[in-house]
Amino acid sequence: MTTPYSRRAQSARVCRSLRWLSMLLLGVVLVSTAVQAAPAAEKAPISSTIAVIGAGDMGQALGNLWAAAGYRVIFATRHPDTLGDVVERAGHGARAATVADAIEQAGIIVLAVPYAAEPAIARAHAVAMKNKVLVDVDNAFEHRDGKIATKAEAVGEAIYSARLFEGTRFIRAFNLNSAHSFPTPAMVESADFEVPYTVNDDSVRPMAEALIHDTGGTPVYEGGLENAREY
Incomplete structure (x- = not known):
């Protein structure tokens, strides 16, 4: 029971x-x-991934700031296995890759190389860059880059580079700033400097201004690439 x-x-x-x-x-x-x-x-979304081609002073200065700002940064060179220290200094999930792999994964490409290297990069990767945002920070110097500097200066460096990378959403910016003039990530909020920029497509202006703001700079829109003749 x-x-x-x-x-x-x-x-x-x-x-x-x-x-x-x-x-x-x-x-x-x-x-x-x-x-x-x-x-x-x-x-990470491809639109917030930045491939920085070139890991010299300029590439590192910009890449470190963007990594701290929340972008996924990939430093790209021919020998990514040598960039351990670069990646470690950037932190925030930054990494290294070959140029081809970085371009494939990124929606934003940054050229931070000697100007004479641009034609070879274009021959190898321009097709893969089409329709992506391309930020060119390079300057041409005849004593370093040779005849290509003379050719580029004849039509304007921004226009010459945009023709090499036809089909990209091209931004000319940061080339008036030295690598050592940028703030550290901790000092971005108090930074005070201007960054003139030009574009070949007005739709890319919001991206250009966001990238500039995230380095601590104030964007100064100068119009189309033809207006970049002086810089």
């Missing part, structure tokens, strides 16, 4: 079992959801 007490005890055991089962099922669902979501969380 089952007493009221035993019935209540049995009912309590059933309730505890049901609660335990519910918690177990909830845990399985949460773990499953986390596992499924993990790859998506690790993969």
Whole structure:
């Protein structure tokens, strides 16, 4: 014969079992959801990924600031395995890759190389860069870059480079700033300097101004690339 007490005890055991089962099922669902979501969380949007081609002083100065501002920064050279110190200094998830791999993963490409290197980069990668944002910070110097500097200066460096990388959303900016003039990430909020820029497509202006703001600079729009003749 089952007493009221035993019935209540049995009912309590059933309730505890049901609660335990519910918690177990909830845990399985949460773990499953986390596992499924993990790859998506690790993969940053291509539109916020910046491939900095060149890891010299200028490339590092800009890349470090953008990494601290929340962009996913990839430093790209022919020998990415030598960039351990560069990546470590940038922090914030920055990494190194070959030029081809970095371009494939990024929506924003930054050229921070000697000007004479641009034609070779264009021959190898211009097709992969089409429709992407290309920020050119390079300056041409005849004593360093040779005849290409003379050719570029004849039509304007921005126009010459944009022709090399036809089909890109081209921004000419930062080339009036020395690498050592940029603030540290900790000093961005108090920085006070202007960055003139020109574009070949007005739709890219918001991106240009965001990139400039995130280095601590104040954007100064100068119009189309033909207006970059002096810089």
